[in-house]
Amino acid sequence: MGPAHNVGSAAPRPGSACVPRVRCRSGRSPSMIDRIKQWVVVMFENRSFDNLLGHLPHIDAEDGIRGRDIELPYPKGIVRVHPATNFTDPIPDPGEEYVDVNVQLFGAYRPESNKHRAAYTVFPDFMVDPFNAPQPGQRPSMDGFALNYYYTALWQLERELSDAEMQGIGAVFTPETAPVINTLAEQYAVFTHWHCDVPSCTFPNRTFYHAGTSAGRVQNNITYDYAWDNDLPNLFDLMSEHGTTWKCYYDASQVVPLSAINLAGAKHVDLWRDHSAHMPEFYSDCANGMLPQYSWVEPRMMFGELDDYHPPTDVRAAEQFLARVYNAVRTSPQWDSTALVIMFDEHGGCYDHVPPPASVPPDGHPGEQGFGFDRLGVRVPTIVVSPFTKRGTVIRDLHTNTSMTHTLQQVLGLGDPLTARVAAARTIDAAFNRSEPRRDMHQLDPLPYTAGQPNPHAQQPGPADLPSSALWKQKAHEEASQFVSHLGEVTLQNASTFLHRDLTGLPRNAADAREWLRRNFALDGKFALRQL
Numbered sequence: 001m002g003p004a005h006n007v008g009s010a011a012p013r014p015g016s017a018c019v020p021r022v023r024c025r026s027g028r029s030p031s032m033i034d035r036i037k038q039w040v041v042v043m044f045e046n047r048s049f050d051n052l053l054g055h056l057p058h059i060d061a062e063d064g065i066r067g068r069d070i071e072l073p074y075p076k077g078i079v080r081v082h083p084a085t086n087f088t089d090p091i092p093d094p095g096e097e098y099v100d101v102n103v104q105l106f107g108a109y110r111p112e113s114n115k116h117r118a119a120y121t122v123f124p125d126f127m128v129d130p131f132n133a134p135q136p137g138q139r140p141s142m143d144g145f146a147l148n149y150y151y152t153a154l155w156q157l158e159r160e161l162s163d164a165e166m167q168g169i170g171a172v173f174t175p176e177t178a179p180v181i182n183t184l185a186e187q188y189a190v191f192t193h194w195h196c197d198v199p200s201c202t203f204p205n206r207t208f209y210h211a212g213t214s215a216g217r218v219q220n221n222i223t224y225d226y227a228w229d230n231d232l233p234n235l236f237d238l239m240s241e242h243g244t245t246w247k248c249y250y251d252a253s254q255v256v257p258l259s260a261i262n263l264a265g266a267k268h269v270d271l272w273r274d275h276s277a278h279m280p281e282f283y284s285d286c287a288n289g290m291l292p293q294y295s296w297v298e299p300r301m302m303f304g305e306l307d308d309y310h311p312p313t314d315v316r317a318a319e320q321f322l323a324r325v326y327n328a329v330r331t332s333p334q335w336d337s338t339a340l341v342i343m344f345d346e347h348g349g350c351y352d353h354v355p356p357p358a359s360v361p362p363d364g365h366p367g368e369q370g371f372g373f374d375r376l377g378v379r380v381p382t383i384v385v386s387p388f389t390k391r392g393t394v395i396r397d398l399h400t401n402t403s404m405t406h407t408l409q410q411v412l413g414l415g416d417p418l419t420a421r422v423a424a425a426r427t428i429d430a431a432f433n434r435s436e437p438r439r440d441m442h443q444l445d446p447l448p449y450t451a452g453q454p455n456p457h458a459q460q461p462g463p464a465d466l467p468s469s470a471l472w473k474q475k476a477h478e479e480a481s482q483f484v485s486h487l488g489e490v491t492l493q494n495a496s497t498f499l500h501r502d503l504t505g506l507p508r509n510a511a512d513a514r515e516w517l518r519r520n521f522a523l524d525g526k527f528a529l530r531q532l
Helices: 049-053 098-106 112-116 145-157 163-170 179-187 202-211 235-241 258-262 266-273 279-287 315-330 401-411 420-424 486-498 510-521
Strands: 005-009 020-024 038-044 071-074 077-080 189-191 246-250 276-278 294-297 338-344 383-385 393-395
Touching (some): 038 315, 038 401, 098 145, 202 235, 235 246, 279 294, 338 401
Parallel strands (some): 020 393, 038 294, 038 338, 246 294
Antiparallel strands (some): 005 020
16 A cells, blocks of 8 residues: 555645645655666755755745744854855855764763864874763754754864854755755655764765675764775675666766775775766766766865855855756756766755764664664755656655665565665655656746856855865965865775875865876776876
8 A cells, every 4th residue: 555645735835836745755665766767866965954945935834944942052153053154154164074974963071171172083182982972862952953063163273263154054045045956855855854874974974875884884984994995895896786877977077986995995996997987978977868867966066166165155156056956957868767866975064954863783883983874864865856746845854875775676676785874774765756757848937047157145155164164264265266176185085095195195275186096097988097
């Protein structure tokens, strides 16, 4: 018996038509998911559900923050959660490591001396046990976001933020300020209880998506210790072994795919040579009906003008990228058999009001910093766009990023679930609730934005405000075109470790970083290992 659907309506946002609401309780049941032959997945960076979608007009009130009066305390005052007027909020970049997220969720540093220590293990003053973890049985209060923001900035910038600067951590976007992602959430299926798998940062969560586990890792900046010698089976492995066609599409300015360098291991270098392509090929594959069974699409996350939603980059850049991807998929001759899944790796320190629940540990790997992998991370936006998805679908059951891992393993015939976490994750069948494909195409209207030029309502980052500053405590920022993000820095570290090079001589600007990667990992403009 299929899931029950209650069809209702919600009040429209100004200037929009009323969106019918299809409320779904999902389970493993017959759906139209088997009609999907091409899967396109784009995973963005570091935003919570409330930060981007909390003002959706058609979701249940308890799932969003419309009309709520929310205050977040910090030592010098109160941050009020409010609609953003600055497209680069929050700035500076919030904390996202495991020790940071513990404070954000449970509202305290444990021990208290940790508030003056580093969140990164590469620094000698790294936080100490119990790493701000909760007391046994303690429930998340979800009121520590401003507290952690205050002390993260104090350590990172070596100065206190003003009250006006502190308000940035309470800034959230609305259908008016992030119209592309909100429109897609209204027009297709949005999941209001979708959590990342780890209450921590980028690479552990991305590894969970690809492999169903992070092998006990909870930090970004030690990823290079295992990225090239791990033997975790992952989706890319399984697809190649089972004859599933796949490509990773990425921007040529990034030189290499982020996933290839950081998540796949040395044994996959030859595999990636045949499966990586630049973004123009994605658009042409869409237009020509040549998409593979699985497309992994990467925004610009490492060098130069980023378009991945990661704070404090301008969300309008990501909105334009997302609109281009949607338009390409929707106008493809393969539309009737294609699903676009829009995901985020983790919340990135951005505010959310829903406490993460308990979860199933993935495997027997001992967790760093005493973490048992028995609770999830913060809610993140997830949207399914497909011809078999009813307009206004809202799915309220618990899902995680490994729900997509489980779904892909099932629909593509990739064998048994990779881990116990994947096996326990609910699949996304409920998003496919139409019997006939949709023919409508909603017009997306990204807000004006020009890369490399000053844009209105975009705060200019000051010294140490950019994402990489938390790791290196830089005292002066470079122009955006020469910017190397935290992910870019870790990618260079991973690549250098694989090549047995000294980490101290790595490039410090985008131009040098691109040239270094091209010299070692590119051939004829494509990803390929050139020397050992």
